[in-house]
Amino acid sequence: MTLKKAHECIERGIAKAQELGFKVAVAVVDDAGHLVACDRMDGALWVTPEIARAKANAAAAFQASTLDLEDRFTKRALFAGGVTQLGDYQFVFGRGALPIVEDGHIVGAVGVSGAVPADNDHAIADAAAGHPVVPRSH
Amino acid sequence: MALTLAETNHVMQAAVDKARELNIKISVAICDAGGRLLAFNRMDGAIWGSVYGSQGKAIASAAFARPSGELQERADTPIIRGIAAAEGGHMIPSQGAVPIIRNGVVEGACGVGGGTAQQDEDCARAGVAKV
Numbered sequence: 095m096t097l098k099k100a101h102e103c104i105e106r107g108i109a110k111a112q113e114l115g116f117k118v119a120v121a122v123v124d125d126a127g128h129l130v131a132c133d134r135m136d137g138a139l140w141v142t143p144e145i146a147r148a149k150a151n152a153a154a155a156f157q158a159s160t161l162d163l164e165d166r167f168t169k170r171a172l173f174a175g176g177v178t179q180l181g182d183y184q185f186v187f188g189r190g191a192l193p194i195v196e197d198g199h200i201v202g203a204v205g206v207s208g209a210v211p212a213d214n215d216h217a218i219a220d221a222a223a224g225h226p227v228v229p230r231s232h
Numbered sequence: 233m234a235l236t237l238a239e240t241n242h243v244m245q246a247a248v249d250k251a252r253e254l255n256i257k258i259s260v261a262i263c264d265a266g267g268r269l270l271a272f273n274r275m276d277g278a279i280w281g282s283v284y285g286s287q288g289k290a291i292a293s294a295a296f297a298r299p300s301g302e303l304q305e306r307a308d309t310p311i312i313r314g315i316a317a318a319e320g321g322h323m324i325p326s327q328g329a330v331p332i333i334r335n336g337v338v339e340g341a342c343g344v345g346g347g348t349a350q351q352d353e354d355c356a357r358a359g360v361a362k363v
Contacts, residue, residue: 096276121272128280129259132272136236140268 095124095194095202100131103194103204107222108135111209118208118215120222121146122194125202127154127183135208142207148184149191149215150205157200157231161189161216190215195226235264235332235339239363240271243332243342247359248273251347258346258355261286265338267294267322275346282345288324289352290343293331295319297338301327301353328352330360339363 100122107120119142121132127150134143149160156163167174167187178185189212191205206219220226240262251258259274259282267290274283293300295315303325306312316323329343330353342359344352 097273098276100273119269124280126280128274129272129283130274132269133237133241134270140264140266143269143272 095122095130097131099194100202103222103224104131104133106224107204107206107218108133110218110221111135111206114209114214114218116209116214116218118206118218119143119146120218121150121205123147123150123154123203123205125154125200127151130202138208144184145186145207146190146205148186148205149188149207150203151183152185152187153191153193153203153205154200155183155185157193157228159189159193159216159228160187160191160205163187164189188212190219192219192223192226193228194223195228198229200229233334233339235270235363237271242362243359244271244273246362247342247344247355248275250355250358251275254347254351254354256347256351258344258352259283259286260355260359261290261343262340262359263287263290263294263343264340265294267291267341270340278346285324285328285345286343288322288343289326289329289345290341292316292323292325293329293341293343294338295323297331297333299327299331299353300325300329300343301349328356330356332360332363334363
């Protein structure tokens, strides 16, 4: 993950948010879940960067979109609850984050928060990540 | 007037430019007056610890409306430790962040990590000079 790539993701995400009429935060993390870049649009809630980062963290950790994780973990609430309390990783499994894929490899993830209902977060994150084809991780 | 994202990213760019001039790799975190993140950049090759250092210093600087380096000497006193604990443990009262003050009002702070403490502060000051 490079800062340049992260900026490109954020630009695409903000363009999509503007097109849909939402004020969001877009956060890009590396494959270890550490923040690379984040922008909060004017008027977006202050909590949105934290949620965006936590969603991106989940997408990076599980190498899957949080749309997929939401579906998987809804059926396994006990497991998901346990995972969110591991250490201080601050996972959020709600839709709105996708892995960033380069040459078939996951190099990081992008998370979005602020576009309610969260299907819009997913659409913005998908645009930000460049509509990636996510390799199966499990 | 609260900082806009456009203003924030001017600060960001100036801080990163200063780091390039100093030939160091840094993370830059810019928060609002409440210590909440507005924008963040980690330069390629910056240590990942700087992700957390830069944010922690920015929060401390916004909370106390002064350069975080001025808190360093008192970092171990009950009052600074108590405030940091009560806030939730996000603050780092060490050199490397400066507040963004406009017309006498604190509007946020710029925190930097990845260089020496003095280099971090120099980058933060270069950024904040743009406001």
